[in-house]
Amino acid sequence: MSVAKALKQQEQGKKKGRGSVNNKHRLGAFAASSESHGADxxxxxxxxxxxxxxxxxxxxxxxxxxxxxxxxxxxxxxxxxxxxxxxxxxxxxxxxxxxxxxxxxxxxxx
CATH class of the missing domain: 3.30.720 (Signal recognition particle alu RNA binding heterodimer, srp9/1)
Structure with a gap:
């Protein structure tokens, strides 16, 4: 794949909210508390x-x-x-x- 094509795909991905542009939401979901069920x-x-x-x-x-x-x-x-x-x-x-x-x-x- 050419560099130009890769850059174009990367830019399109940003427009769709994919990739690293949505990390705040992902980290928030990751940090949400969950109940422990016994493995220790x-x-x-x-x-x-x-x-x-x-x-x-x-x-x-x-x-x-x-x-x-x-x-x-x-x-x-x-x-x-x-x-x-x-x-x-x-x-x-x-x-x-x-x-x-x-x-x-x-x-x-x-």
């Missing part, structure tokens, strides 16, 4: 978290720990080379056992 990394064994971190970094990857927006699920995202695996566990799951499963997989890859 504080209830997890620190050794299990450390084990996952050590396992993925030993392979040259990274890990992201998070929660669903409503707090009803744990999220573990594993990044390795060009691969990305997003894992989700319900708030009532045995998160320590789930992390053991993740560590087992990472150890098998080592």
């Amino acid at each position: 990394w504080g209830a997890c064994s620190p050794e299990k978290l450390q084990g996952v971190i050590e396992g993925i970094t030993r392979l040259g990857g990274a890990v992201i720990f998070g929660l669903s927006r409503d707090g009803g699920a744990y999220s573990v995202t594993l990044l390795l080379d060009k691969d990305k695996a997003a894992l989700w566990f319900n708030a009532d799951a045995d998160v320590n056992q789930e992390l053991d499963n993740v560590m087992g997989t990472l150890e098998a890859m080592d």
Whole structure:
């Protein structure tokens, strides 16, 4: 695509309210409060978290720990080379056992 065509498309996008021109609205929606529903990394064994971190970094990857927006699920995202695996566990799951499963997989890859 030519630079001129890209600039024209960018300008058209601005006229339609797309792209970065609507960030105030997006950030406002993002910041809106939501009720928590039980998932809490504080209830997890620190050794299990450390084990996952050590396992993925030993392979040259990274890990992201998070929660669903409503707090009803744990999220573990594993990044390795060009691969990305997003894992989700319900708030009532045995998160320590789930992390053991993740560590087992990472150890098998080592």
